[in-house]
Amino acid sequence: MEARSAPPPALALHDVSKRYGRRWALARLSYSLPQGRSLLLTGHNGSGKTTLLRLVATALSPTHGRVEVRGNDCVTQRDVVRREVALLSHASFLYEDLTAHQNLVVLARLLGMDAPADVAGELLVKVGLTKRSDSPVRQFSAGMRKRLAIARLLMKAPAVALLDEPFGELDPAGIEAMEKIIRELKDSGVTVVLATHLIEQGMALCEERLHLQEGRAVAA
Amino acid sequence: MSDLLKTVLQVGSAVAALASVGLGVWLGVKWAPPRSRVNARPVLLGMAALALALLVLGNWMGLVWTPSEREMGDVYRIIYVHVPAMWMAMLALVVNFACCVGYLLKTSWKTDALAEATAEVGLLFGTYGLVLGAIWGKPTWGTYWDWDPRLTAMAIMLVTYVAYMALRRFVEDPEKRAVWSSVVGIISFVNLPIVWFSVKWWRSLHQVQSTPKTVDPDMTLALRVNAWASLILLTLFLLHRYRTALATREAEVALPEALPTDVPGPNRASEVA
Amino acid sequence: MRGARPISLLKTVGVLLAKDLLIEWRTRARLNALIFFALATLLLFSFAVGPDTKVLARNAGGYLWLALLFASVLALGESFRVEQENLTLDGLRLAPADARAIFLSKAMGNALLLMLLGALLIPVMVALYGVTVTMGLGSFAATVTLGCMAISAPGTVYSAIASNARARDVLLPLLLFPLIIPALLAAAKATSLVLQGDPMNQLGSWYGLLIGFNLIYWGLGFLLFPRVIED
Numbered sequence: 119m120e121a122r123s124a125p126p127p128a129l130a131l132h133d134v135s136k137r138y139g140r141r142w143a144l145a146r147l148s149y150s151l152p153q154g155r156s157l158l159l160t161g162h163n164g165s166g167k168t169t170l171l172r173l174v175a176t177a178l179s180p181t182h183g184r185v186e187v188r189g190n191d192c193v194t195q196r197d198v199v200r201r202e203v204a205l206l207s208h209a210s211f212l213y214e215d216l217t218a219h220q221n222l223v224v225l226a227r228l229l230g231m232d233a234p235a236d237v238a239g240e241l242l243v244k245v246g247l248t249k250r251s252d253s254p255v256r257q258f259s260a261g262m263r264k265r266l267a268i269a270r271l272l273m274k275a276p277a278v279a280l281l282d283e284p285f286g287e288l289d290p291a292g293i294e295a296m297e298k299i300i301r302e303l304k305d306s307g308v309t310v311v312l313a314t315h316l317i318e319q320g321m322a323l324c325e326e327r328l329h330l331q332e333g334r335a336v337a338a
Numbered sequence: 339m340s341d342l343l344k345t346v347l348q349v350g351s352a353v354a355a356l357a358s359v360g361l362g363v364w365l366g367v368k369w370a371p372p373r374s375r376v377n378a379r380p381v382l383l384g385m386a387a388l389a390l391a392l393l394v395l396g397n398w399m400g401l402v403w404t405p406s407e408r409e410m411g412d413v414y415r416i417i418y419v420h421v422p423a424m425w426m427a428m429l430a431l432v433v434n435f436a437c438c439v440g441y442l443l444k445t446s447w448k449t450d451a452l453a454e455a456t457a458e459v460g461l462l463f464g465t466y467g468l469v470l471g472a473i474w475g476k477p478t479w480g481t482y483w484d485w486d487p488r489l490t491a492m493a494i495m496l497v498t499y500v501a502y503m504a505l506r507r508f509v510e511d512p513e514k515r516a517v518w519s520s521v522v523g524i525i526s527f528v529n530l531p532i533v534w535f536s537v538k539w540w541r542s543l544h545q546v547q548s549t550p551k552t553v554d555p556d557m558t559l560a561l562r563v564n565a566w567a568s569l570i571l572l573t574l575f576l577l578h579r580y581r582t583a584l585a586t587r588e589a590e591v592a593l594p595e596a597l598p599t600d601v602p603g604p605n606r607a608s609e610v611a
Numbered sequence: 612m613r614g615a616r617p618i619s620l621l622k623t624v625g626v627l628l629a630k631d632l633l634i635e636w637r638t639r640a641r642l643n644a645l646i647f648f649a650l651a652t653l654l655l656f657s658f659a660v661g662p663d664t665k666v667l668a669r670n671a672g673g674y675l676w677l678a679l680l681f682a683s684v685l686a687l688g689e690s691f692r693v694e695q696e697n698l699t700l701d702g703l704r705l706a707p708a709d710a711r712a713i714f715l716s717k718a719m720g721n722a723l724l725l726m727l728l729g730a731l732l733i734p735v736m737v738a739l740y741g742v743t744v745t746m747g748l749g750s751f752a753a754t755v756t757l758g759c760m761a762i763s764a765p766g767t768v769y770s771a772i773a774s775n776a777r778a779r780d781v782l783l784p785l786l787l788f789p790l791i792i793p794a795l796l797a798a799a800k801a802t803s804l805v806l807q808g809d810p811m812n813q814l815g816s817w818y819g820l821l822i823g824f825n826l827i828y829w830g831l832g833f834l835l836f837p838r839v840i841e842d
Contacts, residue, residue, distance in 0.1 A: 200704075229616075
């Protein structure tokens with residue numbers, strides 16, 4: 119047992135398995151990420167990176183085992199965990215028929231913010247979408263969706279940011295901007311869990327690395 | 339038939355049926371799980387023989403021994419098979435409801451497997467009973483289908499549970515299938531009394547269905563013997579369906595093998611040994 | 612960020628309902644198509660039955676509710692299809708929004724949509740089938756409200772289930788139709804009574820059935836819906 123004063127790990131996996139139908143996406147994974155460190159998830163497509171992030175985000179429940187975020191169980195203390203984590207996923211969580219601004223306002227209202235419209239406006243400035251703030255998301259390019267999705271993540275001001283392929287579908291300038299945002303998150307004390315194929319960029323941003331292969335942790 | 343013999347029949351058939359249910363539950367725990375080593379054959383054969391004997395006896399009583407009904411003549415004799423079938427269908431669906439609630443309270447593949455078994459066997463008995471009811475309707479009402487509230491409600495019930503079975507087939511993921519079908523099972527069961535009352539009102543506002551109550555005590559006895567025989571049959575069917583469902587489920591949800599590189603946890607000692 | 616704090620269940624319902632109505636408004640072409648579908652159904656009944664206005668007038672209540680029921684299957688399916696694009700339902704769950712609030716907002720939104728449809732179909736029905744409205748508009752409004760709510764509560768639960776299953780377009784009506792029979796019966800009967808008059812005071816008992824149906828299924832949906840959408 120660790121010293122009592124030590125904070126709980128930012129992320130802890132205890133013998134975690136997840137099954138979809140008959141396929142095991144994660145198999146008996148155990149891992150612990152200390153607070154103040156950031157984690158790079160690598161592995162081929164289908165190795166279980168997305169599943170792991172969705173488990174931590176409480177979008178899924180593990181079939182076996184336990185996932186904990188800062189000492190809170192992702193199943194039994196789901197609501198606590200949900201307020202602490204934010205997920206940037208392949209699916210953008212954006213309503214195609216609403217405008218960029220409306221999408222952010224809905225989330226701001228759900229989060230109980232005082233001035234939803236102002237918060238949304240500020241974030242649109244931050245991600246550089248002010249010109250298109252009143253266009254429906256359906257007309258957005260993939261890169262613009264990504265930027266709007268990251269605005270959504272920033273609005274939650276999470277303690278743990280889960281980023282699934284944040285650099286995907288971005289041009290070089292976009293990648294650079296994304297790196298800057300991730301650095302800022304880290305500097306403000308946010309634990310970043312990053313899944314990406316761009317290992318170089320990832321290694322520069324994260325101190326720890328977990329390589330997955332067919333749902334199991336292996337040496338990279 | 340003497341009174342003593344009647345009492346023996348009453349008590350004997352009831353004891354036999356209830357004992358079979360007890361044996362069925364015991365087998366469900368001991369024999370149904372995959373890889374169980376309990377030899378169930380003698381008990382199963384015994385139950386089957388008992389069911390057969392009671393069925394033969396009950397049908398003889400129903401067809402030969404009991405008197406004709408005053409108004410319907412011999413036509414009424416179909417109740418000896420129709421009524422027990424309906425009772426068993428209801429019973430199976432009550433168990434199904436209990437399983438659905440149970441699964442949502444405490445996740446277990448056993449309750450899920452039993453829910454699947456009860457829904458299917460309940461559908462089987464229900465369809466059988468419904469067809470018999472329609473056959474009875476032809477000489478009684480002159481048509482196979484008279485929108486009699488009982489039969490109508492039963493038909494709606496069957497469609498409801500066909501939908502339940504369809505849902506089970508259409509969802510691949512075992513956990514999701516179990517949760518969703520439990521939700522649908524609960525809603526479907528709660529709907530049964532509502533359907534019954536609404537159909538009754540719907541019909542009664544048009545015409546009043548009269549069911550003559552001229553029941554001879556001998557008829558009750560014959561009906562009971564048949565019902566107890568059906569109960570043993572129901573237990574047998576459920577047991578078999580439950581066993582296959584449980585085996586399917588366990589195959590679906592088997593844990594991945596631990597790799598040599600994994601650190602064996604304290605709770606995995608049994609698998610290592 | 613500034614001022615973020617948990618909000619009450621009721622407020623969540625308000626936010627989500629406003630969002631759903633906004634989406635419905637912004638995609639009103641889809642809404643229009645639904646309205647014309649329901650109108651076309653109503654029209655088709657006259658062809659299927661024949662031009663005998665007496666028969667049409669007598670069965671008008673039943674046709675109205677069948678048209679509404681068919682349209683409701685499309686509307687219910689659509690209400691979760693919207694949430695499947697980009698997995699926005701996950702976005703709501705993780706926001707976090709209470710799953711029960713999601714149920715209430717979806718069920719209320721669907722009920723409102725059906726009521727709107729009902730309000731549009733009734734004048735058309737009156738014109739098309741040559742019916743006369745014997746009782747007041749108040750009873751008509753009550754019937755439509757109760758009936759639409761009765762369809763939308765179980766419909767929302769089943770639509771959430773069916774939207775994630777295979778063959779969802781077949782599964783939703785298969786699950787919903789047998790369940791909805793008591794409500795359909797009561798609503799159609801009540802509508803007929805409203806149209807043709809209620810000499811034997813039967814309207815109350817059909818309303819009773821509808822109210823009971825609503826209480827049971829809104830309650831069950833509220834309790835069970837979190838299990839449906841949470842993994």
